[in-house]
Amino acid sequence: MTRWYSLIMFCCSILSLGQASRAQTADTLPAVVQAAEDQNKVTFSGELRPLRGVAGAPAPFYSYFWELGDGAFSFEATPQHVYPDTGTYQVRLYATNNYDDGRPPPTKPRPIKIKNKTYPIAAKPSGFFQGGGNIEMKANRMPRPGEEMVLVIGYRQPAGTKTGGSLLLLYNEKTFKQNNFNLGEARAYHQEKQVPTDSLWAYLPPAEIEDAAFGGPLLALRGPAAHAPLPASSAAHNQQLKAMLLEKMGTFRKNHAWRLEGAQAGAEQFMFVSLQTTPEMIRDTNAVVNITALFMPDDPALEPEEYTMELQIVASHDPNRIMLRNHRMNYRFTGKKKLLTYKIQFQNTGKGPAKKVDIGVRIPDMLNGNSITLQDMQPRCVPCDSAYENQSCLDTVITKDSIHFVFRNIYLPGVQQEGVNDTDSTKGFIKYTINFGKKPAKVPFASQAAIVFDKNEPVITNRSVGRFKPGLSPGIILGYGHRLGSTGKLERGGDKNLTIGASIAPFAPHRRYLQMELYAGIFNEYERFKERRRGGDTVIDNHDYKVMYRDVYEKVNIITLEAVPLQIRYNLNSWVGVGAGALAAINLSTRTRTILKSTMASATGTPGITLEGDLDRKTTYFTKLNPAVFADLQLGRVRTGPAAGIRYLYYMHPSEQRLFVYVSWKI
Template sequence: MRLSPQLLLPLAFCCMQRVTAQAPDTALAQIQAQTEDNRVKLQAVLRPLRQVAGAPEAFYSYFWELGDGSFSFAKEPQHVYKDTGTYNIRLFATNNYDDGKKPRSLPRPVKVKTKTILAANTPATFFSGEGALEMKANCMPLPGEDMVVVLGYRNKKTSTPVNGSVMLLYNEKQFAQSSFDMADARTYHQERKIGMDSLWAYAGWQPDNGKEKAGLFTASAPYYEKPVARTQLMQALKQEINTFQTQNVYRVEQVQQQEERFMFLQLNTLPEMIKDTNAVVTITGLFIPDDPALEMERFNLELPIVASHDPNKMMLKNSRMNYRVTGKSRDIVYKVRFQNTGKGPAKKVAVTVVVPGMLNTGTVELVESKPACRWCDSAYAGGSCIDTIIHKDSVQFVFSNIYLPGTLQDGVNDPDSTMGYIKYKLHFGKGMVKRSFVSSASIVFDKNEPIYTNRSTGRFKKGVSPGVILGYGFLPGDKPDIGNRNTTLGVTLSEYAPYKRYWQWELFVQRQSSYEHFIARRDGGDTLIDNRDYKLIYRERYNKVRVATIEVVPLSLRYNFNSWLGAGTGVLVSATLHKTTRQMYRAVIDPATQGAPALADKEETSTTNSFDTWRGALFADVQVGRVRVGPSIGFRFLQYTNPAYQVLMAYASWKF
């Protein structure tokens, strides 16, 4: 088909408009560097932001690697290099409240020709606690994107240099999918990657014929003497390793007193990682010093999985729980993160959380907060404090008289200073059942409009519940080739403590039942018994049958109306497990020849068969008692085919 010239121009214009609209979303970020002697000023040229409708104003957050082991979170950082050389500067920008892709950039080499003894840089604030190891991420993990974890370690406790190992553990075994893949590890202080064998050697743990050799930590002890502290350390270390699928170990040496060092670990967030945006993945860092007098230190970096970059988020720790071991007194721990994205500081922050009906607001307990404040009822007038307002279905946490800078505020270069959080716990109430529960939060900075977080959903794992069942069935009337009564013993398998609808599988074995099947009868006649003639009243032919049956319910849909009443329907398949058929003759002798009526039975032939008869059935039943977990009784009606007949069965069951 040929397009007319009149249509070509509008079509070309539309294509150009589409390309123009898409180009900024995929364009590389540009790093601009202004160099003067050994001072470098950096700027980023990024694509225009694409505002998410209804969200707070979109903005970029920045993380710069400066190529010499330094970094900055500022928008336009300045850095003074101590030595000459070429430094590769990297930019990782994150688009918040933006529906486009995260900008990508290439390393920008910057050449410094001037050397200085002292570099007048303002060090980036990194360590918030007193430990030797901490980690921070430049953004939350979004499947298909990369992220950078800054691992910082230091020597703050000893005046002598510290040697040791740093271990990074990721990809938790509790998740079937791997979450991260290490793309690059950039180090600046001669850190080197080592294997697990080298780690055990440095840690003084080298098993040899069941005994530990003397290593770096036991040089003065006999090889057969167990260093208790080191043994406990290794046990703790192995326990940590067993929780994760992947570990990387780096050797660090000669960390001077008060010296801070940083490693930059670039991780690809795998697209196949767990898609549950309520889940929280953990990356664990361990610092294992060589000095046996120093303890191993651990830092957990908890990262919520996100669908978009939103600094305000509600997280539920362990969002998938095992109902079998979850009691009413179990701690349910939530964390609400918030960030002031305004142009000025916030003095009051109110976080209102919706509490699901299954949870008891009366058990709420504040675990931790940032900024850390005392309770308002014990604070001095006008002092920074936090208070809680508890309602039936919600709890409000109110920070008062605080100073929380805004990300767009002049002079604010540390994004951590603009962030806060509350971490609280509560317990289940009396109406705890096995169903999902949803919570969310709204955040108000001063008198601004509220910002709403994601919906955090708690779920219970299905679990497996085995059970036993004992039934007694009877037929309303005589049926050919069918025993009128039978007793069955079976097992069941279903979801543990289901709330409403669930599937169940069943297997039954019926005990051997006996019945007689009449074939034919002849009146009168003569017979010969022990070479003597007898006259007969009648002679009949019949079969004696003993049969054991196996029955399988491959599909049963059940529904619990509440904790005490349930019903179900399904399909049953029945097969003969073992069947013995004896062909018999019965003769009744005339008393005129015997003196009294006599009965004589004789077996003619006997046959044994297995799985020669198959039947199907549809059934429906009702059940009362502890129908979710525990004992119950029920009544079941079964309609069989081949041949058609009905069975009524009363049964008792117990689910574990």
């Protein structure tokens, strides 16, 4: 029986290894571009590895992004494109595997050779500029560690204006310790030329500015514009523009600039930037990163425009997600008025349209559900309480621990619906703000959404977790120590000492935390009896005296340094805390004064007198390293503010016990 069981387990292991090997191999298979050419009209499709669904998730599917090699692009599964000119075009397919447990298929460009030239075709609005501005961005997928992401940067020059301008791309915010992206490649099709960032000043009125970010003064390039006198108002406007640019650049580690010499008035133009996520990319899948683009037209009548794209770092590609903006907060400045911004994105991934979308969100206990304010939505609807019958509307239902945003009477196409090519039409979102109900406890809090399309099973999103930064809380400590089991007569004063110290800990910790302390014992002095000698005679001022005894004492003054490198503390509540840890004490300096005290009587019986004098003085440094362990109890405002405590310490070399009573104040 054992032999058969071993054989079966061996076969299962071989099969599982084979499946894992095949899965790993499948992840490396590139997306294959298929092209059906008809003169200069090409229909594209992709050959992709089979999807592997995640247990409990909706059915997996691919979403598509095509770069067609001439500045055009598509998010359709099988796009058609007419090339206006002959030539060879590099076509790229970026497929994203939604609800799949593997990696997206690698991208491999395919050259498409067009031999026939067509007549010019009037360009139609692409629908890309949904915000109404002249610059926007889209990403083919949310950033995931170890994957490539493509930014589509679109800009347009308003008709009837001077053409040309500059484009500035900013990424890798300084709020994160690490760089999240590296620039892979920028693919331009309209004479966009990458230039050094500091050359942007060449296209502003001439002025000398100082900016440490560029290592010194930046001078405007000498060109035709540099010699034209400008009104004072234009110069002032330009100084404001420079200040704005420097401020924006100061919040990011990386920036790249392009000159848009080929910008055509009234035309939509696009460039594509590949960003490779770095190995050290932040792994927090609740983090939201910003990428900003600035479009600065050469026409002085046009104001610069900024577009900032928020991207949530993800562990897997799920089109339905919830994210909390600025999810890491400073607890010092968090109170009832602190405003939190949530955004819930959803996408109908089904085969048919959805008429109703119910988004249920769990509200953490520390948040005030009655403070919810709706900021934005897609599709845009009126409130249901003001809608006429069968009008598209949004209903908001708040319960004790949740909120429901219900889109009613809408038409949201499905990704797999026949005839649906615009994936943006299958998406929507809700954006709202909410306040804390009271000063929150310093613990993480999580929200999660369940999205129901019509009567289908709910789609559960990721958990969006809000956290508080640890912060630092310095403190001061003043204490009085008493040694237990003092030797009394032989050693006076050595059982007491006054100590001042400092501590460092996380700010206002809720329960368990680590704390470091450093103390200096400034009044640690004692007197120690050494020996007594009897008998003897002496002469003082021509008078004879009989020496009764001579006592030798040592007066010792010690300056100590005590460090607590390791201490674990636990706050039972806001008023009681306990702790335990280890301490290392070292004598920084020890001053020893040896004193001779002589007690004597005169030969005629005069009452005895005492004379005192120094036999020796010496100072030693850095002596007597003495480790200790301790436990203590603290009462008061133990998280932050004043508190009092009592600590029991056990020193090991030499062995002794002490009680330390102290007051502290954490800032």
